[in-house]
Amino acid sequence: MTDRWKSILLIIGAIASGWAGWSGEVLLLPLAMVFPFLWSTARSRPIAALVAAGYFLAASRGLPQGVANFYAADLWPGLLLWMVASASFVVVHAVLWKKPCGGGSSGKRGTDAARALCYLMVMVLMALPPFGITGWAHPLTAAGVLFPGWGWWGLGATAILLVVMTGRRWQIAVAVLGGLYVWSATNWTPPKLAAGWMSVDLKQGAELGRNGSLQYHSDLIARVLKSAEAGEDVRVVVLPESALGLWTPTVARVWQEGLRGSSLTVIAGAAVIDPRGYDNVMVAISADATKVLYRERMPVPGSMWQPWLQWIGRGGGGARADFFANPVVEVDDFKVAPLICYEQLILWPVLQSMLHSPEVIVAVGNGWWTENTSIVDIQKASVTAWAGLFGLPVVMAFNI
Known part of the structure; x- marks a missing residue:
């Protein structure tokens, strides 16, 4: 398969991840965790930016219609705001993207470590101001589905899974994610109401x-x-x-x-x-x-x-x-x-x-x-x- 078709499939996958993960169904949130793998697999920085844009725009797809409803206007103001809102997400992911390494094992380990650090920085930047002001669709939100009741330990475990997704051991992360997802989907109970x-x-x-x-x-x-x-x-x-x-x-x-x-x-x-x-x-x-x-x-x-x-x-x-x-x-x-x-x-x-x-x-x-x-x-x-x-x-x- 040519690099062009691989890039197209990555972008389509990112759109699907954002669309399904942020559909409003809580049990589908873990599908958003596929995005870091797709982003890290991109063969160039422009493709990584397009993958990030596809994910974010799909996840926030309701914004243009919402803005049109709010201002009783047509879709154009909403489309403009939609693009502006995606800018910080796309820029952060484009700047911190690392090219996959095709060298020996030591080179791969070095690239894995660098990419892990970069994605860790992405997660932090998109969680806190100023970038976090428009940090919607953060994959860490899925922690509550995968690790209910784990608190900060569950958040940390989800962050580790997301980081591993960006490296050459991504198959392990996918397998763990799949197992946790099946378990949570079959055992999920909604949070209870506060008494009184x-x-x-x-x-x-x-x-x-x-x-x-x-x-x-x-x-x-x-x-x-x-x-x-x-x-x-x-x-x-x-x-x-x-x-x-x-x-x-x-x-x-x-x-x-x-x-x-x-x-x-x-x-x-x-x-x-x-x-x-x-x-x-x-x-x-x-x-x-x-x-x-x-x-x-x-x-x-x-x-x-x-x-x-x-x-x-x-x-x-x-x-x-x-x-x-x-x-x-x-x-x-x-x-x-x-x-x-x-x-x-x-x-x-x-x-x-x-x-x-x-x-x-x-x-x-x-x-x-x-x-x-x-x-x-x-x-x-x-x-x-x-x-x-x-x-x-x-x-x-x-x-x-």
Whole structure:
């Protein structure tokens, strides 16, 4: 087979790996781990870049349609953002690619070691800012499927498998991966819910958070109370991102009064604004107190987080990124790892929270703009995998 056809097959394989691995089905996440092998097998740097592009663009294929939905525009802005978002992933993989060695055994060992180090650097760079800001589709996410309950040891074992995939012993990694995959697929059990916690999903589309009327909040409070009554010993109810709209003292008083006589704590998404911009937050509300519980560490780049406005002297207006702030919060005597929307697709917010040994993961999102895509399913699969890896209960609430 000629090098041209080998390169074409590598690119097709990378597309298939990204497409299937990031389909929104948690048990298919390990298919993304084939990508490092395909990347490392490329015969030239341009082909390695095309392999990386094929994988990333396939994994993030819902972005153009999502952007079109969000801005009520045609696909062109979404296609442009799709290409821009892939740039960091492709550049990192192209720069750190190493040519396969065809020399003797000592030369092969040296190339294997260099390539292993390079892919280790790739994994770290795509997990942390600045490259990790668009570090979607990270193969390490599959650790929760292959090693449920193993925690950091499982993450390390997955990293070793990915590194071995790039060397001449890749057959061993493939065999181990296949065995683990069969075992996990036949023994997989979804993460359990936290006792006394429940979520309330909403179907309000783009209107969520834009209706600040007393009637809207009264109806939502009634729904929360009714849902809690239908549950068993419910103490905490979680609502989606943006469920409360703008967080003001008036909204806080309405909710406190609505929860009067109840022992419930409600966690809900809201926005806190000031002249410099706004924070995308989770708030905690009970009859006795209200507080801003969590400020989002990484809002969606472009549509929410727009740091370039300050760079060009146009002031704030976008959502602030708190990056490494508030990795865990406390609710109902539980240490909680909070994740809002975009944070569920990238690595460092999850791993930073796990460093603090949380007892439950709370993931919220507002996915109305993802219609006709698998983005919300991918978010849920990612959160489920991380919860499985660290053996944690999880509560997820989404608006669609």
